Amino acid sequence: MKTNTSTLISSLALAFAALTLSSCNYESSNATGWNYNDSKNGGFEKAPDYGQETGPGLVLIEGGSFTMGATEEMLTDKWSNIPRRATVSSFYMDETEVTNIYWREYLYWLQRVYSADYPEIYDKALPDTLVWRSKLAYNEPYVDYYLRHPSYNNYPVVGVNWLQANDFCAWRSDRVNEAILIREGLFEHFPQQINEDHFSTDAYYSGQYESGKRVDGLPDLDPDKEFRNVRMEDGILLPRYRLPTEAEWEYAAYGLIGNSYQELITERKVYPWNGHYVREGNNNSRYYGEFVANFVRGRGDYMGVAGSLNDNADVTAPVFSYEPNDYGLYNMAGNVSEWVMDVYRPLSHEDVDEFRPFRGNVYETKVLNSEGNIDDKLTIVTYDVAGVNKYLKDFSKLTEGKLNAEEAQLMENLMAASDQASERFNDGKADEAYTLVRDGIQQIRSSNVRIAPELISGMGQFVEDTPGDLRMRKVRxxxxxxxxxYRLADNINYRDGDAQSTKDYLSPAVNDNSMYDYGSSTLISNRSRVYKGGSWRDRAYYLSPGTRRFMDERKATATIGFRCAMDRVGSPKGLNQGK
Incomplete structure (x- = not known):
């Protein structure tokens, strides 16, 4: 259900106008009998009841229960998606994968806001275009043109890792909410945003962003105040864009809403469309007999024969290609595989909850100051200090004996600063550690050595939070x-990988993550993220939404993209719809 926020603004204005009327016109609380929206009794406000606005690019996925897991024999012999019943709440999901033009819009904003002082933030967001290369194939045209050329504007972005996809979701959330405030006349366009002085939803909610305001805010019914910022209780701004969970993605891909009558699912699907085949089966369709997704038909056949291309695509295809499923989602099979939020475990299906199943919770809270208020937003870049340290050690090892004297001296200085930063961070002096890393990057920039671009790009991959973000910490x-x-913040290992889930759980010598000895006996770690669906390079088996694979969250390929999701708040269907 789509509700224009202007309706809410108008309703709020009417509520404020009601102050001039008699008290009998106010809605009163059934709990206390006191009036809502009445400045005479303190001005507690109640926003009108209304449905959530549908954000740009999203469609509503009505939730329900379904059988999650494998629908075909597992060719990999990994019993990692055991079928079982699960329930997913209603949520929103992008109708298409995120495209190259969307990503270039993101890059342009980052360059305009951060590049003067923090170019590593822009560098971190750059997709890895070299993922197209193969040692025994000529793919250089995709390296050069796929991201930037307008012919590929509406093709899915690839070469994006899981962390980059999450950063895009956070950026998109803020830009959409900023646009809503502009649309409602509360803000005006303010293209001069730079560094920490840019709009973010959390900073605005906490009263730490004022630039670009057109008016002082909404009239405040508190008799001691005149205006106020929009609050969450007003329902004007949208929830965050995010990656879908594995369960959400799989549920949305099947689109069983088109295969159900009352509570009877008339046909279980193998693919996002009806039937057990990958061609158009409706003999009344002009596409009868043609492929309904972008995948590999067989060895060496990526696109068919000239004059009758079987899927009309050599690599990826435009995101609106082929027919959508019954939820209106395009390319939930084929084109590109897609990142989801979950951390991979082979037996997660045995452990996760039946309602909104998910593995990957790391609970955080906003940092408060000594007065108990939300601490000031960041004015610096924060880094994964341990990651930077490991990267520099790996870089030093791989370049040993290959550097000239000036480069070797730079590496020695960086290693010393990085070790010092790690000590500061472990001592609880995080800001000092971040400053040391930042000073190292500045030293690289001021040098004129051959390895400078590589080092800046490499260290930039470990940027965590950017100026303008609120400070967050893990719960204790x-x-x-x-x-x-719950007790602990990090629940990724819960029941699978923590000390308590090993056969030696009673031994005091057992450490967390002892079950998954990454790099020695397994490629599974707490950084292994699930990706779903088949791609342009996959056979038909992977087109089934029940299949699941995983990859390190810092890696990217030419076959994985993503789409965003958003929580649905309130009624699963929308007000006054259904029961």
Missing amino acids: PEENIDRDN
Whole structure:
């Protein structure tokens, strides 16, 4: 259900105008009898009841229960997606994969806001165009043109890792909410945003962003105040864009809403379309007999024969190619595989909840100052200090004996600064550690050595938070002493990979992650993320939404893209719809 926020603004204005009327015109609380939206009794406000606005590019996925897991024999012999019943709440999902033009819009914003002082933020967001290369194939045209050429504007972006996809979702959330405030006349266009002085939803909610305001805000019914910022309670701004969970993606891909009558699912699907084949089966369709997705038909056959191309694509295809599924989602099979939020475990299906199943929770909270208020937003870049340290050590090892004297001296200085940063970080002096990393990057920039671009790009991959973000931290066990539902912040390993889930759980010598000895006996780690669906390079087996694969969150390929999702708040269907 789509509701224009202007309706809410108008309703709020009417509520404020009601102050001039008698008290009998106010809605009163059934709990206390006091009036809502009445400045005479303190001005507690109640926004009108209304349905959530549908964000740009999204479609509503009505939730429900379904059988999650394999629908075909597992060719890889990994029983990692055991069928079982699960329930997914209603949510929103992009109708297409995120495209090259969307990503270039993102890059342009980052360059305009950060490049003067923090070019590593822009560098971190650059897709890895070299993923197209193969040692025994000529793919240089895709390296050069796929991301930038307008002919590929509406093709899915690839070469994007899981972390980059999450950063895009966060950026998109803020830009959409900023556009809503502009649309409603509360803000005006402010293209001079730079560094920490840019709009973010969390900073605005906490009263830490004022630039670009057209008016002081909404009239405040608190008799001691005149205006206020929009609050979450107003329902004007949208929830965050994010990656879908594995369960959400799989549920949305099947589109069983088109195969159900009352509570009877009339036909279980193998693919996002009806039937057990990959060609158009409707003999009344002008596409009868043609492929309905972009995948590999067989060895060496990526596109068919000239004059009758079987899927009309050599690599990826435009995101609106082929027919959508019953939810209106395009390319939920083929074209590109897609990142989802979950951390991979082979037996997650045995452990996760039946309702909204997900593995990957790391609970965080906003940092508060000594007065108990939300701390000031960041004015610096924060880094994965341990990641930077490991990267520099690996780089030093691979370039040993290959550097000239000036380059070797630079590496020695960087290693010393990185070790010092790690010590500061471990001592709880995070800002000092970030400053040391930042000073190292500045030293690289001021040098004129051959390896400078490589080092800046490499260290830039470990940027975590950017200026303008609110400070966040993991919740601590001492905050949850009387809590039963969780104690620790990081629950990725819960029941699968933590010390308690090993056969030696009673031994005090057992450490966390002992079950998954990454690099020695397995490629599974807490950074292994699930990706779903088949791609232009896959056979038909992977077109089934039940298949699942995984890859390190820092890696990217030419076959994996993503699409965003958003929480649905309130009614699963929308107000006054259904029961």
